[in-house]
Amino acid sequence: MLLDSNLSEAKEGKRISAKGYAVSHKSDTFKPYEFSRHALGEKDILIEILYAGICHSDIHSARSEWKEGIYPMVPGHEIAGKVVAVGSKVSKFKIGDYAGVGCMVNSCGECEACKASNEQYCERGMVATYDCYDYFHNNEPTFGGYSNNIVVSENFAVTVPKDAPLEKVAPLLCAGITTYAPLKFSQVKPGDKIAVAGFGGLGMMAVKYAVQMGAEVYVFARNKKKEQDALTMGAKKLYDSTDSKVVRERFDLIISTIPTPYNIADYLKLLKLGGEMGIVGLPPTEVEPKIGAAGLIFNAHKKVYGSLIGGMKETQEMLDFSLKHKIYPETEIISASQINEAYENLTSGRARFRYVIDMGTLE
Numbered sequence: 001m002l003l004d005s006n007l008s009e010a011k012e013g014k015r016i017s018a019k020g021y022a023v024s025h026k027s028d029t030f031k032p033y034e035f036s037r038h039a040l041g042e043k044d045i046l047i048e049i050l051y052a053g054i055c056h057s058d059i060h061s062a063r064s065e066w067k068e069g070i071y072p073m074v075p076g077h078e079i080a081g082k083v084v085a086v087g088s089k090v091s092k093f094k095i096g097d098y099a100g101v102g103c104m105v106n107s108c109g110e111c112e113a114c115k116a117s118n119e120q121y122c123e124r125g126m127v128a129t130y131d132c133y134d135y136f137h138n139n140e141p142t143f144g145g146y147s148n149n150i151v152v153s154e155n156f157a158v159t160v161p162k163d164a165p166l167e168k169v170a171p172l173l174c175a176g177i178t179t180y181a182p183l184k185f186s187q188v189k190p191g192d193k194i195a196v197a198g199f200g201g202l203g204m205m206a207v208k209y210a211v212q213m214g215a216e217v218y219v220f221a222r223n224k225k226k227e228q229d230a231l232t233m234g235a236k237k238l239y240d241s242t243d244s245k246v247v248r249e250r251f252d253l254i255i256s257t258i259p260t261p262y263n264i265a266d267y268l269k270l271l272k273l274g275g276e277m278g279i280v281g282l283p284p285t286e287v288e289p290k291i292g293a294a295g296l297i298f299n300a301h302k303k304v305y306g307s308l309i310g311g312m313k314e315t316q317e318m319l320d321f322s323l324k325h326k327i328y329p330e331t332e333i334i335s336a337s338q339i340n341e342a343y344e345n346l347t348s349g350r351a352r353f354r355y356v357i358d359m360g361t362l363e
């Protein structure tokens, strides 16, 4: 819930007080945490956060599994809420609109990547929504969505229509764009044969988008338990990932969402000549999959690339596409006090759906 004082703070150009849940070191559990955000700039909006998704990257970040984290850390980069204050030069939003914020809150705005709305590949580095030093605001650390509000440049918020299911919009801002972007980058067209490797939250989104784009979609999963889910989503077939060595199908594109160790070359073999493999799943650093010169040469004339979320223009396009075709992640709403439990379930593989925190439950 928004603090009463926030609106006057915004109006008076003061720092915005906020509260949420934070960890104070990498093996800590989440505890209530009070902090403040930078004042509302002329191009900024203040959003009352209504829903925040829990992404697996939040866990990697909170536990310093990719890099040493900045603590105290308030994770959360799948944010949906209501605009409650706008800076004097804001043109895209007015008070009462719904807005979403994903993995970044700013970028240099001047480099070639930024000019092409590939802000995530900014040459100076994007300012990530949390666990990052904000070079626009005296290098203060950024705090994410497990909280009651966020102040963000309007250029880094997407517009959300009033009738959209906000609790489903939140996770689209990471899981959705992460899988939508490589499908667009590889220019998927009707009839293309696509395999999605890894069938967790990201894999499911990739399948739904690829099916909607008219592709013939196949899934590789750790076991066949989720076969019916895959078929219901429109996939042609689900293979056990150990089948990758014997499968005879050849694909135009493979999207790997696998978050655990695997052999990239096993999948390259399954591409048609000229085919592409887009990697979006990121296992912890010490078990990262690798491919050597031989793996590339003996799979010649196939392309492997990585893909990191998407630019702001593309994120808006993804959201509009998802709402139009009702493509949403499977979600489970939890209260703010259940974050620790959700992390345990996610780590042990017990979580079935994407957890979304109802921020109205924050006390």
Ligand SMILES: [Zn+2]
Pocket: 055, 056, 057, 058, 077, 174, 175
């Ligand atoms: Zn994420």
Ligand SMILES: [Zn+2]
Pocket: 107, 108, 109, 110, 111, 112, 113, 114, 121, 122, 123, 124, 125
């Ligand atoms: Zn830039």
